[in-house]
Amino acid sequence: MKLTALLASLCLVLSAFSQERNRILGTVSNAVTGVRIPNASVFINGTSRGSISKADGSFELNDIPKGTYELVVSSVGYQTIVFPFSSDSLPMMLHMKLDAKAEELEAVTVIPFEKNGWRKWGRVFTENFIGTSAAAKDCTIKNTKTLKFRYSASRKTLEVTADEPLIIENKALGYRITYQLEGFLHSWKERSVVFVGYSLFEDLSENKKDIPSKWIKRRKAAYTGSLMHFVRSLYNNRLAENNFEVRRLIKVPNLEKQRVRKIYELEKKQQLKEGGRISFELKSSSANKDSVGYFQGILMQEDSLALISRTTLTADSILTTGADSTKTLFFPNYLQIISKGLPEEKEFLYHFRIFREPAWQRSLIMLTPLAPVVIEKSGLMFPPQNILSSEYWGWSEKISHMLPLDYQP
Structure with missing residues (x-):
């Protein structure tokens, strides 16, 4: 009994020592006046570790897991x-000094914010930020009035900002997310959506040790085959074991489409001069290469064609491990990642008006700019905005599927 008690006491001491070591203490104050700032948000980006500064501006974060992170103070x-x-x-003692935010002046040369922005652009923002997945139907932004919308007709871009952190309830996965939106840009010309920000996760479950089984199941489904799952598998050299099939891919100009488009433009100019509708000349039979049906089919193709390697890649072919054990990801052009055995969501097919049965999830990633990206065991990437995803991940990697970095299936 004495030995058991001694071992229990030793475990308590070691646990207390570990918590003491893996923590951050600090204060938040005004950079100019030195006055302490209460109720400031202090959290580790992308995790469930966060706190609020007390009346005296002090804060404390405990039980920080091993890894590299970003501490956000706002x-x-x-x-x-x-x-x-x-x-x-760790441990660390930090004195965070915040500068006052300058007022933004909407000068004549600056595009003003929309007066009824949410009514006009709310759906576009929600579909591209929250997503259009099945889980997105159960996600709600609780404070939409803080969002500000600015549209440029000449550039065909939509910019969205927020005066305060967004509060998002994801009842599909069981999280309340505090998201500090730093920028959102939708470009119709570039056919791209980019948003950046800092997130803090909180369980909607009252009892953190007894999470409802439906949320556990949905979280695992959102994680399996995700970009986070891929990065963790890459870090641990377990791509094949986790059913990821990776190949190099390059895009080349669709020369045949360029040829057909030139003919179409010439025909269009000629018909505008003479009047009447556009019709392609048939050189011989209806089966001819330059038949009307052939031209129409070519014009519906993408501007570029994908050339995919037959060889599947291993982690060590695209990862470099430094002397300090830091792992960096680097590759030219694109990587195609197939999640074997995982079918696409029917919402994905509906969103892009694809009329076929669900296939395996297929995604592309590229580095922009072309520079190495550091990856962490947690699934974190530095800098995250330098990884551009498209195809399935371009659709699925939205707030409705987002999981904290400290999530474990």
Whole structure:
């Protein structure tokens, strides 16, 4: 009995020591006046670890898992501070000094914000930020009035900002997400959507140790085959074991479409001069290469064609491990990632008006700019905005499927 009690006491001491070591203490104050700032948000980006500064501006974060993270400190009316750190440097004592945020003046040369922005652009923003997945139907932004919309007709872009962190309830996965939106840009010309921000996750379940089984099941479904799952598999050299099939892909110009388009444009100009509708000349039979049906089919193709390698890649062919054990990802052009055995959501097919049975999830990633990206065991990437995803991940990697970095299936 004495030995058991001694071992139990030792475990308690070791646990307390571990918590003491894996923590951050600090204060938040005004950079000019030095006055402490209460109720400032202090959290580790992309995780469920967060706190609020007390009346005296002090804060404390405990039980920080091993890895490299970003500590985010923000308060209404102040500029956000982002402090990168490694758990190897813990414990830490930080004094965070926030600068007041300058008022944004809408000069004549600047495109003004829309007066009824949410009514006009709310659906476009929601579909491209929250997503159109099955889970997205159960996601709600609770404070939409903080969103501001600016549309440029000449550039065909939609810019969205927020005066305060967005509060998002994801009842599909069981999370309340505080998302500090730093920028959102939808470009119709580039056919791209980019948004950046900092997130803090909180379980909707009252009892964190007894999460409803429906949320556990849905979280695992959202994780399996995701970009986070892929990065973790890549880091641990378990691509094949986790059913990821990776190949190199390059895109080349669709020369035949360019040829057909030139003929079409010439025909169009000629018909505008003479009047009448456009019709392609048939050189011989209806089966001729330059028949009307052939031209129409070519014009519906993409501007570029994909050339895919037959060889599947292993982690060590695209990862480099440094002397300090840091792992960096680098590759030219594109990587095609297939999640074997995982069918596409029917909502994905509906969104893109694809009329076929669901196939395996197929995604593309590219580095922009073409520079190495550091990856972490948690699934984190630095800098995250340098990985551009398209096809399935371009559709699925939205807020409705987002999981915290400290999630474990």
